[in-house]
Amino acid sequence: xxxxxxxxxxxxxxxxxxxxxxxxxxxxxxxxxxxxxxxxxxxxxxxxxxxxxxxxxxxxxxxxxxxxxxxxxxxxxxxxxxxxxxxxxxxxxxxxxxxxxxxxxxxxxxxxxx
Amino acid sequence: xxxxxxxxxxxxxxxxxxxxxxxxxxxxxxxxxxxxxxxxxxxxxxxxxxxxxxxxxxxxxxxxxxxxxxxxxxxxxxxxxxxxxxxxxxxxxxxxxxxxxxxxxxxxxxx
Numbered sequence: 001x002x003x004x005x006x007x008x009x010x011x012x013x014x015x016x017x018x019x020x021x022x023x024x025x026x027x028x029x030x031x032x033x034x035x036x037x038x039x040x041x042x043x044x045x046x047x048x049x050x051x052x053x054x055x056x057x058x059x060x061x062x063x064x065x066x067x068x069x070x071x072x073x074x075x076x077x078x079x080x081x082x083x084x085x086x087x088x089x090x091x092x093x094x095x096x097x098x099x100x101x102x103x104x105x106x107x108x109x110x111x112x113x114x
Numbered sequence: 115x116x117x118x119x120x121x122x123x124x125x126x127x128x129x130x131x132x133x134x135x136x137x138x139x140x141x142x143x144x145x146x147x148x149x150x151x152x153x154x155x156x157x158x159x160x161x162x163x164x165x166x167x168x169x170x171x172x173x174x175x176x177x178x179x180x181x182x183x184x185x186x187x188x189x190x191x192x193x194x195x196x197x198x199x200x201x202x203x204x205x206x207x208x209x210x211x212x213x214x215x216x217x218x219x220x221x222x223x224x225x
Binding site (some may be wrong): 005 | 156206213
C-alpha cells in the first residue's frame with residue numbers, strides 16, 4: 001500500500017530535550033516536506049527536500065533541522081524543543097517531474113512540549 | 115505576496131443540502147490548484163485542477179477552476195454527515211513545488 005508513515009504519532013516531552021520525528025514514504029517520490037498545523041494559522045511549511053541531499057527552508061524553519069540521506073526518509077529534528085513548537089506535524093511526499101503533482105500526507109504527529 | 119483565500123471559513127448545513135466552497139488566489143506563477151479534505155487526521159487529496167472550465171468530478175464532489183477570475187469552487191451535492199470536515203485549497207505556485215495553502219473551510223453537516 002502506497003503510504004507516508006510518521007513516528008511517533010503522539011509525543012509529550014520537556015523543553016530542551018532533543019527529539020526526532022521520522023517520516024518514510026514508499027512511493028519513490030523525490031519531493032518531501034514537513035508542515036506544522038496550528039489553529040487559525042493553517043498549514044505552514046517547515047522544510048522541504050527536492051531530492052536526496054537537497055533540502056531547503058520553508059516558511060517557519062527556526063528551531064528545526066532536517067536531513068535527506070535516502071530517498072524514502074526525511075526525519076525532522078528538534079534540537080532543543082520549546083513550548084511554541086507544540087503543534088500537529090505532517091510529513092508529505094509528492095511525485096512526478098516538471099509539471100504539477102499532488103502531495104500525500106502522513107498521519108500526523110501531535111507534539112506537546114512542556 | 116502569493117496568497118490563497120477560502121470562503122466561507124465555516125459552514126453548517128443539513129444532510130441533503132448542496133454546498134459550494136470557494137477558493138480565490140493571487141500567485142505570480144500558477145501551475146495548479148489542489149483541493150484536500152481533512153477530517154480528524156491528515157489531509158487527503160481530492161482534486162487537482164490545471165485548466166480553466168474543465169470540471170473534475172468524484173461521486174457527489176465536483177470542482178472547477180477559473181484562471182481568468184483566479185478562483186475555484188468545490189461543490190458537494192446531497193451532503194452527508196460523513197462530509198463533515200475541513201476542506202483545504204492549495205495552489206502550486208511553481209516555486210520549488212511549494213504549495214500556498216488557504217486556511218480552509220470547516221463544514222459541518224447535521225443529520
